[in-house]
Amino acid sequence: MTQDSSPTIESVLQEERQFAPPPQLAAEARIGSMAAYQALAARAEADPDGFWGEAARSELHWFAPFDTVLDWSDPPFARWFEGGTTNLSFNCLDRHLDGPRADKTALIWEGEPGDGRSFTYRELHVEVCRAANALKALGVGKGDLVALYMPMVPEAAIAMLACARIGAPHSVVFGGFSAEALRDRLIDGQAKLVITADGGFRKDKAVALKPAVDQALAEGCPSVEHVLVVRRTGEATGFEAGRDVWWHELVDGQSADCPAEPMASEDRLFVLYTSGSTGKPKGVVHTTAGYNLWAHLTFQWIFDIREDDIHWCTADVGWITGHSYIVYGPLSNGATTLMYEGAPRPSKPGAFWEVIEKHRVTIFYTAPTAIRAFMKSGRAVPDRYDMGSLRILGTVGEPINPEAWMWYRDVIGGDRCPVVDTWWQTETGGVMISPLPGATPTKPGSATLPLPGIAADVVDLEGNSVPTGQGGYLAVRRPWPGMMRTVHGDPERFRRSYWEHIRPADGSWLYFAGDGARRDADGYFWVMGRVDDVINVSGHRLGTMEIESALVSHPSVAEAAVVGRPDELKGEGIVAFVTLDVGVEGDAALEAELRRHVGLEIGPIARPDVIRFTDALPKTRSGKIMRRILRSLAAGEDVSGDTSTLEDRSVLDALRV
Numbered sequence: 001m002t003q004d005s006s007p008t009i010e011s012v013l014q015e016e017r018q019f020a021p022p023p024q025l026a027a028e029a030r031i032g033s034m035a036a037y038q039a040l041a042a043r044a045e046a047d048p049d050g051f052w053g054e055a056a057r058s059e060l061h062w063f064a065p066f067d068t069v070l071d072w073s074d075p076p077f078a079r080w081f082e083g084g085t086t087n088l089s090f091n092c093l094d095r096h097l098d099g100p101r102a103d104k105t106a107l108i109w110e111g112e113p114g115d116g117r118s119f120t121y122r123e124l125h126v127e128v129c130r131a132a133n134a135l136k137a138l139g140v141g142k143g144d145l146v147a148l149y150m151p152m153v154p155e156a157a158i159a160m161l162a163c164a165r166i167g168a169p170h171s172v173v174f175g176g177f178s179a180e181a182l183r184d185r186l187i188d189g190q191a192k193l194v195i196t197a198d199g200g201f202r203k204d205k206a207v208a209l210k211p212a213v214d215q216a217l218a219e220g221c222p223s224v225e226h227v228l229v230v231r232r233t234g235e236a237t238g239f240e241a242g243r244d245v246w247w248h249e250l251v252d253g254q255s256a257d258c259p260a261e262p263m264a265s266e267d268r269l270f271v272l273y274t275s276g277s278t279g280k281p282k283g284v285v286h287t288t289a290g291y292n293l294w295a296h297l298t299f300q301w302i303f304d305i306r307e308d309d310i311h312w313c314t315a316d317v318g319w320i321t322g323h324s325y326i327v328y329g330p331l332s333n334g335a336t337t338l339m340y341e342g343a344p345r346p347s348k349p350g351a352f353w354e355v356i357e358k359h360r361v362t363i364f365y366t367a368p369t370a371i372r373a374f375m376k377s378g379r380a381v382p383d384r385y386d387m388g389s390l391r392i393l394g395t396v397g398e399p400i401n402p403e404a405w406m407w408y409r410d411v412i413g414g415d416r417c418p419v420v421d422t423w424w425q426t427e428t429g430g431v432m433i434s435p436l437p438g439a440t441p442t443k444p445g446s447a448t449l450p451l452p453g454i455a456a457d458v459v460d461l462e463g464n465s466v467p468t469g470q471g472g473y474l475a476v477r478r479p480w481p482g483m484m485r486t487v488h489g490d491p492e493r494f495r496r497s498y499w500e501h502i503r504p505a506d507g508s509w510l511y512f513a514g515d516g517a518r519r520d521a522d523g524y525f526w527v528m529g530r531v532d533d534v535i536n537v538s539g540h541r542l543g544t545m546e547i548e549s550a551l552v553s554h555p556s557v558a559e560a561a562v563v564g565r566p567d568e569l570k571g572e573g574i575v576a577f578v579t580l581d582v583g584v585e586g587d588a589a590l591e592a593e594l595r596r597h598v599g600l601e602i603g604p605i606a607r608p609d610v611i612r613f614t615d616a617l618p619k620t621r622s623g624k625i626m627r628r629i630l631r632s633l634a635a636g637e638d639v640s641g642d643t644s645t646l647e648d649r650s651v652l653d654a655l656r657v
């Protein structure tokens with residue numbers, strides 16, 4: 001095969017550093033050695049049904065036992081644990097009430113202005129039962145979709161658990177989305193109820209939410225009958241009699257008795273929209289038992305959860321990370337989970353570290369975008385706080401550049417804490433590829449190995465594994481319990497989007513995630529970014545991740561985004577958008593130096609043709625760099641396609657000039 005027609009991706013960056021799990025942590029861990037991990041993975045490989053069946057029986061409560069583990073007779077539509085009935089809210093609450101966990105803290109909430117609340121399992125159970133009865137009072141029943149458009153307040157988690165309790169699927173729409181984005185999702189999901197708040201606090205200001213709901217509904221969402229409104233900021237807000245109801249007026253007076261509804265394993269649990277890069281957002285559908293098992297098991301494995309852990313995931317509940325690792329994974333395991341309304345901001349750059357110090361957080365889970373932002377302003381801020389309570393650090397959302405990984409481990413983790421780089425997606429329900437902190441030696445920038453039972457591979461378009469070191473498509477060969485079941489209202493789109501890219505000759509089904517990756521000689525996975533972002537320079541297909549990491553390894557660079565632009569000679573040329581550390585000025589000398597630096601780190605082929613210094617990069621609200629937008633700018637085109645998920649539109653305006 002010539003280079004020109006190579007369907008895979010070339011890998012250019014080499015990383016040699018490696019860190020063993022801390023011996024003490026390994027000695028006490030649930031999975032405390034590579035041998036233990038390999039034994040578990042081998043059992044799952046030899047008998048997947050036996051492995052998942054046993055896990056489901058031992059880790060979840062069932063009202064009625066299931067008859068079959070997996071029905072894969074109509075691929076790609078999987079059915080897991082059929083015949084069984086269970087309830088996610090029961091698994092997260094009721095089953096912890098019999099013993100000492102009843103009075104353990106389930107949820108610690110820290111508000112941005114410095115207020116806070118916490119709930120024991122017993123208290124959270126009462127709140128959820130009341131909210132569930134309130135939903136019933138509003139006419140919501142099993143199968144009715146409830147949309148949440150909420151700030152990061154405890155009622156968001158309570159409402160999710162209340163929906164699960166009565167079998168009403170939820171659709172959480174990120175509170176930062178516009179009225180139009182909300183409306184699209186309300187209409188697509190045919191929501192019957194919207195739960196929202198007057199507003200929330202963001203960057204030291206009250207930010208209103210309710211007006212966006214009013215606007216969305218004014219433009220016509222006939223399925224929505226009521227709006228349940230949490231009072232958070234206390235600011236005046238429009239109120240439509242008959243339609244709008246205050247949470248405190250309805251929920252607080254409800255009975256605290258609301259038995260969890262036995263749900264069939266494959267009953268719809270929630271819909272969560274992911275923005276397709278073009279076209280209308282996809283409603284990813286997850287169902288009851290499989291999702292619960294996967295959120296539960298992955299949380300237990302990747303954070304090696306212990307009874308006294310304080311777990312903090314900084315995501316918003318509007319993202320899958322918030323669903324699985326603020327709410328469902330931790331509570332299903334009886335852990336203590338922390339939820340924070342705020343974010344680091346000029347008045348409080350050390351906001352995160354203050355929360356860690358105050359609540360003695362032991363597990364901290366955040367995104368590379370946040371880590372790079374902290375690096376940009378230097379270690380002086382985190383160094384002011386005592387973060388000795390931390391024992392495990394996690395990252396999710398984007399490939400993490402090796403230098404950001406090193407900084408995280410060193411500055412935040414005091415060189416003591418293992419870093420778990422967790423690769424997964426909304427569609428996968430929970431983490432798929434990640435180190436186990438007590439077992440897996442880590443390498444900066446690698447998500448390491450698939451979790452037990454996950455048949456992940458790097459393949460070509462025919463589904464053949466590509467050789468070690470070669471880039472290819474990151475795919476999964478076997479169904480797993482947490483996989484999405486369909487696209488809401490559009491099963492054909494589900495098949496087309498995820499199952500038709502890779503076509504093995506033997507007719508088997510591979511799930512393709514959209515990411516490129518390579519494996520090294522130890523079998524470790526190195527995610528190279530979205531394949532849509534691959535750049536073809538003179539027939540060499542280069543992933544964006546590796547060039548960006550080479551740039552970020554330069555001491556002056558904070559963050560980099562690399563895209564291709566049409567080039568008559570080379571097919572594509574490389575354009576890099578670069579933000580610099582605080583206090584560094586971008587000039588022609590630095591541009592030349594950075595080009596040289598990339599040439600030395602990777603090779604001349606990867607040297608950017610153009611470097612543009614900028615103050616900020618366009619990102620989604622969950623912190624992912626939107627290379628699609630930069631690609632249009634680099635090519636001198638108008639930015640087209642959906643920009644509704646862009647976090648800050650002014651970034652775009654600044655880049656246009």
Ligand code: 6R9
Nearest residue numbers: 396397398399421422423424425426515527
């Ligand atoms: C959980 C979440 C999914 C996409 C995914 C990939 C990127 C997430 C990553 C990662 C490299 C990691 N991604 N984690 N890339 N290393 N550890 O983020 O879900 O919002 O659906 O995004 O995010 O490109 O395909 P979602």
